[in-house]
Amino acid sequence: xxxxxxxxxxxxxxxxxxxxxxxxxxxxxxxxxxxxxxxxxxxxxxxxxxxxxxxxxxxxxxxxxxxxxxxxxxxxxxxxxxxxxxxxxxxxxxxxxxxxxxxxxxxxxxxxxxxxxxxxxxxxxxxxxxxxxxxxxxxxxxxxxxxxxxxxxxxxxxxxxxxxxxxxxxxxxxxxxxxxxxxxxxxxxxxxxxxxxxxxxxxxxxxxxxxxxxxxxxxxxxxxxxxxxxxxxxxxxxxxxxxxxxxxxxxxxxxxxxxxxxxxxxxxxxxxxxxxxxxxxxxxxxxxxxxxxxxxxxxxxxxxxxxxxxxxxxxxxxxxxxxxxxxxxxxx
Numbered sequence: 589x590x591x592x593x594x595x596x597x598x599x600x601x602x603x604x605x606x607x608x609x610x611x612x613x614x615x616x617x618x619x620x621x622x623x624x625x626x627x628x629x630x631x632x633x634x635x636x637x638x639x640x641x642x643x644x645x646x647x648x649x650x651x652x653x654x655x656x657x658x659x660x661x662x663x664x665x666x667x668x669x670x671x672x673x674x675x676x677x678x679x680x681x682x683x684x685x686x687x688x689x690x691x692x693x694x695x696x697x698x699x700x701x702x703x704x705x706x707x708x709x710x711x712x713x714x715x716x717x718x719x720x721x722x723x724x725x726x727x728x729x730x731x732x733x734x735x736x737x738x739x740x741x742x743x744x745x746x747x748x749x750x751x752x753x754x755x756x757x758x759x760x761x762x763x764x765x766x767x768x769x770x771x772x773x774x775x776x777x778x779x780x781x782x783x784x785x786x787x788x789x790x791x792x793x794x795x796x797x798x799x800x801x802x803x804x805x806x807x808x809x810x811x812x813x814x815x816x817x818x819x820x821x822x823x824x825x826x827x828x829x830x831x832x833x834x835x836x837x838x839x840x841x842x843x844x845x846x847x848x849x850x851x852x853x854x855x856x857x858x859x860x861x862x863x864x865x866x867x868x869x870x871x872x873x874x875x876x877x878x879x880x881x882x883x884x885x886x887x888x889x890x891x892x893x894x895x896x897x898x899x900x901x902x903x904x905x906x907x908x909x910x911x912x913x914x915x916x917x918x919x920x
Contacts, residue, residue: 615640615642616641616643616644616843616846617641617642617668617843617846617849618666618842619632619666619668619669620648620656620657620668620670620838621647621653621668621670621671622647622648622649622652622670622671622672623670627866627867628645628647631859631862631863634859634862635853635854639849641846641850650673650676653669654672654676654680654683657683657838658680661683661840663840664838664840664842665841665842666841667838667842667843667844667846667850668835668837668851669684669835669838670709670835670854671835672833672834673832674706674708674832674833675898675902677706677836678701682839683838683839684837684838685705685839685840687704687848687851688704689704690852691855691856692704694875695707695872695874696872699832699834699872700834705836706834706836707834707835707836707855707872708833709833709855709860709869709872710860710863710869710870711830711831711833711870711871712805712806712807712869713828713829713830713891714754714757714758714803714804714828714829714831715803715804715805715806715809715821715823715824715828716729716732716802716804716822717794717802717803717809717812717819717820717821717822718794719799719818719819720820722800723801728800728801728820728822729801729822730824730825731824731826732765732777735777735801735803736777737780738780741780743780743799743800744777744780744782744801745781745782745789745790745798745799745802745804746758746778746784746790746802747784747789748784748785749909749912750912751787752786754787756901756909756912757831757896757898757901758829759774760896760901760908761828761829761896762777763908764894765826765827775915775919778919781803783916783920790803790804790808791805791808791811791812791819794819796817805831806868807867807868807870810883810885811867811868814868814883823886823891824892826892827893828891828892828894829893829894829896829898830896831898834872835854836851855873857873857875857876860873860876861876864876864878864882865881865882868882870888
């Protein structure tokens with residue numbers, strides 16, 4: 589596990605900031621963030637060291653963040669939302685204001701708003717995690733369809749879609765991929781799963797060897813592998829979906845100029861490299877040599893990406909979740 593000192597050194601080295609020493613804060617920016625608290629703390633420290641701008645964080649789930657921003661829209665108290673999904677950014681455009689970041693051209697068009705209301709920072713991929721000590725590497729599944737085999741019953745960890753946005757995306761990705769037989773096949777897969785209450789329990793369970801397989805996010809596999817766990821990331825041969833997270837400026841916030849500096853900072857190439865090293869968050873930027881950076885992730889162009897209808901499934905979320913919960917009950 590990375591210590592405060594090693595994390596701080598990693599950010600400082602990657603962003604050419606020098607050692608993490610106290611700096612007098614002359615100004616501030618209020619950031620509403622759903623990122624991991626550890627990642628927030630070190631990036632905020634590095635931003636302050638470079639710019640002199642103090643970051644005042646408000647940490648909460650992404651839904652909570654936007655409910656707060658909406659409730660404050662007549663008199664905004666925050667300046668930035670960071671670490672929230674593309675679908676939520678699109679659903680809350682009314683509280684965002686345009687800003688064309690200096691790093692805009694480095695981010696593919698699919699990962700930024702056409703009117704510059706938000707810009708992508710990192711991209712998650714839905715993957716299968718395998719504990720190679722519990723299940724030899726060569727014997728693992730190669731696709732989502734392989735998980736339907738009854739031999740995997742009780743051996744696949746999955747998060748309750750009611751508690752996890754990525755789990756909901758995973759389930760609906762498969763429904764869309766499998767078409768007319770989607771609900772039937774998803775039922776077979778769920779029959780093989782152990783449903784857990786939190787996403788973290790899935791990758792912890794695979795990393796600790798409690799489960800040989802888990803349906804999770806790419807970064808989690810690399811984090812556990814970097815700490816010595818026998819975890820392999822499997823990119824399903826039948827395709828996966830991208831889950832983008834981004835940053836945006838709140839309309840009418842109290843520190844808009846500082847907010848612009850923060851957007852440019854967290855989308856900058858060297859900062860994205862630092863975050864990749866710290867937390868294995870795949871950058872939305874398209875100009876990083878991922879295959880030769882920590883984790884040695886495959887380029888997105890080398891991964892089969894399925895044309896997942898993210899907005900469509902977001903719009904149908906309430907009724908789809910109800911059906912998913914009924915299916916889970918039937919398969920217990």
